[in-house]
Amino acid sequence: xxxxxxxxxxxxxxxxxxxxxxxxxxxxxxxxxxxxxxxxxxxxxxxxxxxxxxxxxxxxxxxxxxxxxxxxxxxxxxxxxxxxxxxxxxxxxxxxxxxxxxxxxxxxxxxxxxxxxxxxxxxxxxxxxxxxxxxxxxxxxxxxxxxxxxxxxxxxxxxxxxxxxxxxxxxxxxxxxxxxxxxxxxxxxxxxxxxxxxxxxxxxxxxxxxxxxxxxxxxxxxxxxxxxxxxxxxxxxxxxxxxxxxxxxxxxxxxxxxxxxxxxxxxxxxxxxxxxxxxxxxxxxxxxxxxxxxxxxxxxxxxxxxxxxxxxxxxxxxxxxxxxxxxxxxxxxxxxxxxxxxxxxxxxxxxxxxxxxxxxxxxxxxxxxxxxxxxx
Amino acid sequence: xxxxxxxxxxxxxxxxxxxxxxxxxxxxxxxxxxxxxxxxxxxxxxxxxxxxxxxxxxxxxxxxxxxxxxxxxxxxxxxxxxxxxxxxxxxxxxxxxxxxxxxxxxxxxxxxxxxxxxxxxxxxxxxxxxxxxxxxxxxxxxxxxxxxxxxxxxxxxxxxxxxxxxxxxxxxxxxxxxxxxxxxxxxxxxxxxxxxxxxxxxxxxxxxxxxxxxxxxxxxxxxxxxxxxxxxxxxxxxxxxxxxxxxxxxxxxxxxxxxxxxxxxxxxxxxxxxxxxxxxxxxxxxxxxxxxxxxxxxxxxxxxxxxxxxxxxxxxxxxxxxxxxxxxxxxxxxxxxxxxxxxxxxxxxxx
Amino acid sequence: xxxxxxxxxxxxxxxxxxxxxxxxxxxxxxxxxxxxxxxxxxxxxxxxxxxxxxxxxxxxxxxxxxxxxxxxxxxxxxxxxxxxxxxxxx
Numbered sequence: 058x059x060x061x062x063x064x065x066x067x068x069x070x071x072x073x074x075x076x077x078x079x080x081x082x083x084x085x086x087x088x089x090x091x092x093x094x095x096x097x098x099x100x101x102x103x104x105x106x107x108x109x110x111x112x113x114x115x116x117x118x119x120x121x122x123x124x125x126x127x128x129x130x131x132x133x134x135x136x137x138x139x140x141x142x143x144x145x146x147x148x149x150x151x152x153x154x155x156x157x158x159x160x161x162x163x164x165x166x167x168x169x170x171x172x173x174x175x176x177x178x179x180x181x182x183x184x185x186x187x188x189x190x191x192x193x194x195x196x197x198x199x200x201x202x203x204x205x206x207x208x209x210x211x212x213x214x215x216x217x218x219x220x221x222x223x224x225x226x227x228x229x230x231x232x233x234x235x236x237x238x239x240x241x242x243x244x245x246x247x248x249x250x251x252x253x254x255x256x257x258x259x260x261x262x263x264x265x266x267x268x269x270x271x272x273x274x275x276x277x278x279x280x281x282x283x284x285x286x287x288x289x290x291x292x293x294x295x296x297x298x299x300x301x302x303x304x305x306x307x308x309x310x311x312x313x314x315x316x317x318x319x320x321x322x323x324x325x326x327x328x329x330x331x332x333x334x335x336x337x338x339x340x341x342x343x344x345x346x347x348x349x350x351x352x353x354x355x356x357x358x359x360x361x362x363x364x365x366x367x368x369x370x371x372x373x374x375x376x377x378x379x380x381x382x383x384x385x386x387x388x389x390x391x392x393x394x395x396x397x398x399x400x401x402x403x404x405x406x407x408x409x410x411x412x413x414x415x416x417x418x419x420x421x422x423x424x425x426x427x428x429x430x431x432x433x
Numbered sequence: 434x435x436x437x438x439x440x441x442x443x444x445x446x447x448x449x450x451x452x453x454x455x456x457x458x459x460x461x462x463x464x465x466x467x468x469x470x471x472x473x474x475x476x477x478x479x480x481x482x483x484x485x486x487x488x489x490x491x492x493x494x495x496x497x498x499x500x501x502x503x504x505x506x507x508x509x510x511x512x513x514x515x516x517x518x519x520x521x522x523x524x525x526x527x528x529x530x531x532x533x534x535x536x537x538x539x540x541x542x543x544x545x546x547x548x549x550x551x552x553x554x555x556x557x558x559x560x561x562x563x564x565x566x567x568x569x570x571x572x573x574x575x576x577x578x579x580x581x582x583x584x585x586x587x588x589x590x591x592x593x594x595x596x597x598x599x600x601x602x603x604x605x606x607x608x609x610x611x612x613x614x615x616x617x618x619x620x621x622x623x624x625x626x627x628x629x630x631x632x633x634x635x636x637x638x639x640x641x642x643x644x645x646x647x648x649x650x651x652x653x654x655x656x657x658x659x660x661x662x663x664x665x666x667x668x669x670x671x672x673x674x675x676x677x678x679x680x681x682x683x684x685x686x687x688x689x690x691x692x693x694x695x696x697x698x699x700x701x702x703x704x705x706x707x708x709x710x711x712x713x714x715x716x717x718x719x720x721x722x723x724x725x726x727x728x729x730x731x732x733x734x735x736x737x738x739x740x741x742x743x744x745x746x747x748x749x750x751x752x753x754x755x756x757x758x759x760x761x762x763x764x765x766x767x768x769x770x771x772x773x774x775x776x777x778x779x780x781x782x783x784x
Numbered sequence: 785x786x787x788x789x790x791x792x793x794x795x796x797x798x799x800x801x802x803x804x805x806x807x808x809x810x811x812x813x814x815x816x817x818x819x820x821x822x823x824x825x826x827x828x829x830x831x832x833x834x835x836x837x838x839x840x841x842x843x844x845x846x847x848x849x850x851x852x853x854x855x856x857x858x859x860x861x862x863x864x865x866x867x868x869x870x871x872x873x874x
Contacts, residue, residue, distance in 0.1 A: 058809035060790040060840055063849055067766045072856035102768020147780030164453045172634035174834025199786035203835040251786035254838045306845035307830050307838045316819045394776045415770035637813035703809030709787045783787055783833055
């Protein structure tokens with residue numbers, strides 16, 4: 058597949074690793090923000106390839122994982138209503154609310170459907186005028202424009218039965234929160250290439266300047282990420298802190314203007330809670346007043362409730378990059394994908410899940426005896 | 434949360450999947466295995482069932498028989514490359530063949546939904562007839578029930594089958610030994626992607642067809658080599674990963690498979706990239722895995738390639754002493770990663 | 785975080801909004817081009833949840849690959865005896 062296969066060339070990957078190894082003179086801690094990138098790193102076994110001095114920590118970049126508990130509870134409440142068709146991306150179905158998940162709603166007779174695009178939900182609303190069709194719109198800056206477009210399409214078509222349950226979060230405020238934390242250990246960032254495809258990277262330049270951290274906007278293929286790591290190592294070793302764009306085939310400085318306009322029209326910035334982290338000021342987006350008729354939270358009268366999260370696992374430190382999944386005493390024993398204690402184990406995109414799926418053979422200490430594995 | 438304080442530790446409580454049946458319990462993954470362990474084995478357990486192979490083998494008056502049963506609930510009823518009828522026949526024939534049996538007789542039970550077009554039923558019956566003829570089996574008994582509209586997806590089929598196992602042939606998922614080779618008969622994920630392409634909400638177009646096929650002739654060719662074959666599996670629900678994990682667990686051995694040796698068609702790869710799925714977990718209906726003594730592996734592969742359903746057969750890995758119960762894959766990058774069994778069904782990701 | 789993959793625009797249906805057929809390694813699905821008005825037949829676009837969010841810049845892709853290749857060659861000069869077990873995917 059063009060623009061994918063070229064960026065998965067093992068030979069070049071190993072050369073890049075050699076080059077990184079040659080350049081590194083001391084330990085560096087860098088964070089990839091994005092769950093998609095975490096997935097690539099873990100799936101291709103970067104930790105086995107990269108020199109020990111490169112410490113990669115995984116950020117809070119999984120929209121599934123950071124969707125606040127009360128939002129999941131609202132989704133579950135709406136999906137349980139008899140006249141509702143609840144439409145969602147596949148990976149939200151297993152995210153535990155405080156009592157159950159959407160799979161359990163389905164098992165209890167709720168009409169929950171998985172789609173690939175929000176436009177399918179608009180189609181469903183058109184085809185089922187007697188039903189309320191609610192789309193669960195979660196995501197970062199990348200997914201906001203398609204959700205805005207779905208609302209605009211519903212408005213254009215005069216649909217009175219299409220609603221969006223929106224939970225959007227923004228990346229830069231999360232980076233700021235990470236960098237402001239007194240226990241921050243991150244020295245450089247891999248910025249999310251698809252978020253920047255939409256919003257550009259000019260807002261990352263003020264971050265780099267203020268906090269003196271190098272940032273590289275990267276794509277999602279293994280060579281993209283290795284090149285980004287190489288760029289960051291060069292910057293760190295030379296004491297630079299710039300924003301570089303490794304993903305120029307898709308990302309421009311100011312991003313995708315039509316997409317930004319659509320988002321601007323439908324959404325406005327607000328404070329937002331992140332599951333496992335807490336409230337981050339001005340880090341989310343909600344539906345504007347003029348589109349209130351499409352806003353599931355308003356229409357279904359779900360006032361802001363807060364749900365207490367228990368203090369069982371180290372999700373917060375994992376999401377903030379302070380700890381790795383393998384540092385968790387519950388990892389792989391009391392917390393597994395089929396019985397997640399925390400959000401990062403729920404989504405395949407979550408750091409814990411990615412580690413569990415691909416890497417637990419490298420962590421003998423964290424494993425029950427029956428699956429004990431030595432490293433190969 | 435003030436950004437000036439140490440970050441607190443917070444996390445949601447788990448939701449046990451034990452209180453109700455979820456779709457994931459039918460996925461062929463860990464939830465399915467839990468159901469067997471916690472409900473069925475305690476209720477029905479006996480030495481034959483406890484083997485947990487795709488078929489039971491037992492002897493009656495010195496004749497060794499294999500018996501299997503399987504239900505089919507595929508949606509849509511007709512899909513590129515086949516339909517629920519041929520799928521039911523092939524699936525049952527294959528479960529017998531994986532035990533080394535010559536498939537002989539099938540039963541067919543229909544659960545029909547009120548309102549199903551007669552023409553659809555006729556087409557499916559004809560398709561089953563053709564599939565049974567081609568596989569050399571007879572459908573010798575059956576049953577029909579009708580449920581109210583809305584209580585079934587058009588129709589469900591249950592097929593059971595009986596076959597004869599040659600004397601002296603002892604296959605079983607507990608028989609894999611370190612050093613054995615793992616052979617896969619062809620490309621993976623074709624059936625699952627062909628079905629997924631038809632699914633509401635995920636609409637995409639592909640020329641990929643289901644690989645549904647009867648494999649008993651391929652098995653004959655393999656057994657004909659005289660090689661020591663430890664076990665055979667057809668990786669249906671849960672895909673290649675589930676079957677390998679089952680064998681690794683039952684035999685208490687590890688496995689190391691090579692990503693480079695696993696054939697994935699371009700269309701299947703495209704669909705998986707688009708939906709964020711892993712082809713290792715996608716269902717197949719005309720493929721098989723076998724665990725074979727190392728010395729005979731090349732001979733078995735050569736024999737398989739003579740058969741139309743084994744043209745792309747190759748060794749994809751080795752059974753290891755290390756990490757018993759765990760399947761590890763060497764990636765194209767030379768690194769390793771675990772190939773785990775999924776908890777439930779694989780879901781399309783947006784992330 | 786945001787799964788998006790590059791595909792080739794094979795046809796465009798100009799109606800209310802522009803709906804394209806986009807090909808990804810032998811499969812096709814429709815995607816909206818409303819957010820990338822500059823994209824047309826023959827272009828590669830990055831598709832996320834049914835919407836093209838950017839047009840792939842061929843020249844930039846080429847530059848990135850060239851840079852990677854240059855690095856790889858540089859390594860060759862450093863280690864002529866380098867042994868590489870990696871195989872090209874079939």
